[in-house]
Amino acid sequence: MSTATSTKKNKNINDSTSSTITLPNNINNDFLNTITDPTDFTKTNLRNLDSLSRCPICKDFYETPVLVDCGHSFCSLCIRRSIVALEAICPICHVEIKESQFRKNDVVEGTVKFWKMMRPLMLKHDQNVPDTS
Ligand SMILES: [Zn+2]
Ligand SMILES: [Zn+2]
Numbered sequence: 001m002s003t004a005t006s007t008k009k010n011k012n013i014n015d016s017t018s019s020t021i022t023l024p025n026n027i028n029n030d031f032l033n034t035i036t037d038p039t040d041f042t043k044t045n046l047r048n049l050d051s052l053s054r055c056p057i058c059k060d061f062y063e064t065p066v067l068v069d070c071g072h073s074f075c076s077l078c079i080r081r082s083i084v085a086l087e088a089i090c091p092i093c094h095v096e097i098k099e100s101q102f103r104k105n106d107v108v109e110g111t112v113k114f115w116k117m118m119r120p121l122m123l124k125h126d127q128n129v130p131d132t133s
Contacts, residue, residue, distance in 0.1 A: 009109075027040075035061070035119060036118070037050075037059070038050040038051045038054070040123055040126075041122075041123065041126045042127065043126050043129075044127055046122055049115065050115070050119070053108075053111065053112045053115045053116075055074050055075045055078050056072070056074065056091065056092055057074055057075065057078035057082060057091060058075060058078050060075075061112050061115075061116060061132060062074075062075055062105075062109065062112045063075040063077065063078075063107055064076040064077070064102055064104070064109070065077070065104070065105040065108040065109050065112070066102040066103060066105055067078050067102070067103045067104075067105040067108075068078060068101065068102055069090070069095060069096070069101045070089055070090045070092075070093050070095040070097065072090050072093065072122050073105050073108050074091075076102070078107065079091075079097075079102070080099065083097065083099065084114040121122045
C-alpha cells in the first residue's frame with residue numbers, strides 16, 4: 001500500500017493550470033451563509049475543527065448540543081429522536097444512555113457559535129495560505 005504518491009492536487013500552488021477555487025471579490029451574505037461540509041477546507045486542522053463542530057447524527061452544526069452519559073455530544077433533538085426510534089444507546093459507542101442524564105453542553109454550543117461566525121474568514125484563509133502540514 002505504498003502507491004499513494006500524489007493524490008493531493010493542491011500541493012503545488014504555483015501551478016497555473018490547476019483549477020484553483022475562486023472566491024467572489026465582493027463577499028456577500030449568500031457566500032457567508034454557504035456552509036457545506038468539512039471538505040471545504042484543504043487543511044487537515046481546519047477540516048478537523050469543522051468536523052468537531054458537527055453532530056454525528058445529522059452532520060450539521062450542533063443545535064442545542066447535549067452531553068450524554070458516555071461523554072459523546074449530539075443535538076438535543078437528534079439524540080432524542082434516535083433513542084425514541086431505535087434504542088436508548090449512544091449511536092457512536094453503543095453504551096446505554098438515559099435521557100434524564102443528558103446535560104446541555106454549553107462549551108460545544110459556544111464553540112460552534114463562534115466557529116460558524118469565523119468559518120467564512122477561515123475558509124478564505126485556508127485557500128490563500130500554503131499547506132504547511
Ligand atoms: Zn444533530
Ligand atoms: Zn457514546
